[in-house]
Amino acid sequence: MPRIVRPTSYGSPDVLTTTEVPVPKAAADGVVVEVRAAGVNPIDWKLYSGSFHAVDDDHKDAAGIAASMPAIGLECAGVVTEVGADVTGVRVGDEVIVHPVTAAYADYVTAPATSVVAKPAGLGWAEAGSLMLAGTTAVHALHAAGVGAGDTVLVHGGAGGVGLMGVQLAAAAGAAVIATASERNHALLRELGATPVAYGPGLADRVRATAPRGVTAAVDFAGTDEALDVSLELVADRDRIASIAGSPRRAAAGVKLLGYGPGQDAGTAIRAAARGELAERAGSGALRVVVDTTFPLAEAAKAHEVGLAGHAPGKLVLIP
Ligand SMILES: NC(=O)c1ccc[n+]([C@@H]2O[C@H](COP(=O)([O-])OP(=O)(O)OC[C@H]3O[C@@H](n4cnc5c(N)ncnc54)[C@H](OP(=O)(O)O)[C@@H]3O)[C@@H](O)[C@H]2O)c1
Structure with a gap:
């Protein structure tokens, strides 16, 4: 059975739990991707550390976040295994970079087709899976x-x-x-x-x-x-x-x-538009994605401990 890693409550990385789930189905405008590498980003631990919850308590309570924990993993790279009925330009078997996405700490992920960019052939999986959030x-x-x-x-x-x-x-x-x-x-x-x-x-x-x-x-x-x-x-x-x-x-x-908090500019259009050029530059070697360490998916908590220590030079990446 495919696996997904999710926080089960607010807290430190030991709340991350691997569970088995069915392969997800693609929405009409979406795709399913078999994940080969998922980038780790500080937002992943911030989402379950409670720091955002404390800052925005009323909203989070109203949204019911405390009852239903956030999915984590906002970027990955992998191989398309299903394409929704309305999707054009993406095919089963394509090697792709996926960002933005939620729940990429998993063997399979669903995403809108608009989140997909072709992975350059010369770019490694770990590099492709951790290029976009930092790059954009x-x-x-x-x-x-x-x-x-x-x-x-x-x-x-x-x-x-x-x-x-x-x-x-x-x-x-x-x-x-x-x-x-x-x-x-x-x-x-x-x-x-x-x-x-x-x-x-x-x-x-x-x-x-x-x-x-x-x-x-x-x-x-x-x-x-x-x-x-x-x-x-x-x-x-x-x-x-x-x-x-x-x-x-x-x-x-x-x-x-810049960002997603109160008073911050999310730069959604600029970030989305940047993905093609970032992939091209990384694929040609003009832009180096520095991967510090890769971890097996099931060791996501260990990756977060390293990230939380705050001194990893470059990216931490999970490999399913
Ligand atoms: N607003 C947004 O849209 C957005 C998007 C992405 C990230 N972020 C935030 O931006 C921050 C950086 O993200 P990241 O992915 O680059 O994190 P990261 O890879 O975990 O950053 C680790 C690096 O921070 C350096 N560092 C630690 N303490 C420092 C200090 N006092 N002064 C200067 N450098 C220091 C370390 O370098 P040394 O080992 O040399 O100390 C280490 O290489 C995080 O807080 C993240 O949540 C925000």
Whole structure:
């Protein structure tokens, strides 16, 4: 029987449970995909940690979320096994990348056909399954901050899944890239076209020393107070600071807030439109998907423990 991994209650990764379920059926406008790799993202553990529930308690209660736990796994890659009656352009047997999707921590997943992009032949399953959430987020952030040729952009959290995408895409767009990371990830960031700096006390001075002519834009993939404070100190124009973390301080500072929370711009159209080019770049090798570790599907909890520790350079991926 096919398996699915779901949280059974709010809590830490030990609430993740593998259960057996029938192969799902495709909706008329959807497909069924046999999953070969599912990307792990912080949103997956945030969904069942209770952090969103606590923030938005009334709404969640009204929506009955506490009674019915969220499915997790917002991206994957695999092989199409069924196509809905109204779907054109996707066939059984196609190798595809699927995002956005829910419940991708599974052997089979259903998705709207609009979530499917062809997997480039040269791209590995693990890389394909973990490209899109981070990649589309990075595209959105760089777009929001207006990053392009001639810019010097500060990328906070440069060694994370989103950061490694942001670093490469900003460099490819012709920007000079300064990226924050711990020392052990500096060589990787240099390889990908960035000048690394260590985060922590003194960050603003280290960035100034690296970019004596100044920083023109900042993208915050770390979500820390330091990332906000240093961005505000170094970038004169607040419209050129974008953050993937929402917080009252960020909202009050007037920086661009990206995501799905209150006051954040979800960038749905920009993110959807970016998928084709991201696949093409990753397939040609122009964009590297750095996979840190793969785990068997049944070890999703272990993957989340590693993710929660907060220092995986690149993507964590589940392999059914
Ligand atoms: N709003 C949105 O649409 C959206 C979309 C995607 C992700 N997100 C959020 O964005 C954040 C990053 O996502 P991700 O997938 O890139 O996470 P990730 O891959 O788990 O990020 C891990 C990286 O964070 C770095 N890091 C840890 N502490 C840091 C600090 N104080 N300063 C700078 N870097 C630090 C680590 O680098 P070192 O090992 O070098 O310390 C590590 O490589 C998460 O909070 C996620 O929920 C938001």
